Amino acid sequence: MLNRFFGQKPQEDPKKDQAQEQDKPTPEQQRMNFLGRTRQLFTRLGNTVQETDTLTDDLWDELEESLLAADVGPSTTDWLIERLRQRVEEEHMRTGSQVQRALREELASLLGPSSSLRFAKQSPLTVILVIGVNGSGKTTSIAKMASRLSREGHKVLLAAGDTFRAAAIDQLKEWGERVGVPVISQHPNSDPGAVVYDAIQAAQTRGSDVLIVDTAGRLHTKFNLMEELKKINKVIQKFIPDGPHELLMVIDATTGQNALLQARKFAEDIGLTGVIITKMDSTAKGGFAFAVADDLGVPIKFIGTGEKVENLIPFDPQSFVTALFAQE
Ligand SMILES: Nc1nc2c(ncn2[C@@H]2O[C@H](COP(=O)(O)OP(=O)(O)OP(=O)(O)O)[C@@H](O)[C@H]2O)c(=O)[nH]1
Ligand SMILES: [Mg+2]
Secondary structure: OHHHHHOOOOOOOOOOOHHHHHHOOOHHHHHHHOOHHHHHHHHHHHHHHHHOOOOOHHHHHHHHHHHHHOOOOHHHHHHHHHHHHHHHHHOOOOOHHHHHHHHHHHHHHHHOOOOOOOOOOOOOOEEEEEEOOOOOOHHHHHHHHHHHHHHOOOOEEEEEEOOOOOOHHHHHHHHHHHHOOOEEOOOOOOOHHHHHHHHHHHHHHHOOOEEEEEEOOOOOOOHHHHHHHHHHHHHHHHHOOOOOOEEEEEEEHHHOHHHHHHHHHHHHHHOOOEEEEEOHHHOOOOOHHHHHHHHHOOOEEEEEOOOOOOOEEEOOHHHHHHHHOOOO
């Protein structure tokens, strides 16, 4: 199970220089480091609960404080505490380790079942539209997904639908070159709908089976940009009636609860099919993932754990919770 979440690591070459080996972090450390400070919070919380003999009010207060500190969010935290208190009573729990186990179970079930990317059934082309606020990590996550899908044998094409920000087109092209995936683009300020139109035609001509569309960063309050997004959606649906097959919102974990308001509005307005939570490596607010799943009701598809192309992990709820409570 853990391997599925963290990606299978190739076997180490046994002949490698001994000294070099000693400097490297152990595979265990490598696996856990990416959850950064969030994991420290959860590990500490897990130990505190585990070590208690009596389930006092102080313990419940501490649990609440820790969940809030990890940015699980007030309503999800309230729900969790209430649920645990109920289970403690109903299941006659006596020890901290029983509560710790129940906490882990409830956290995992909040995240729902694991959900991989949805591919087209009725057309040869799967279209993935990626949206989110400025700087959340859309373009980087697209490159990471493109690289992963190519390695899995898909023929991927990218569409530079962010024609709004200067340099966005070049940024996507650079990523495309780096990961060996072609990019369809037009000049800056051109109509993103036209770029997507071109890209669908190109995908069909070239026999690509996955098209990922980058879009300009936007706030839900920017009316024109929201309309533009709806227009892009319409262009896709004109050619591929059941598309886009994924409408993924990229959310920066470091912005925490604020981002949730944005995401909720996006979910209501255009109907998300999933989220990618980025920058999990640089925050103690990774508990935000629980609030996202609880509040938005759409699956987390991937988490971003760094700036490199390999730092994108398919999200598996059970393994995520296991990793959060793992000892250092
Ligand atoms: N540490 C870390 N940095 C990330 C991650 N994902 C993206 N970044 C960084 O976040 C910054 C913004 O990433 P972009 O991919 O350009 O974000 P964007 O949403 O496309 O931005 P706009 O196009 O301006 O809206 C870059 O410096 C990325 O390297 C991640 O998972 N971890
Ligand atoms: Mg971008």
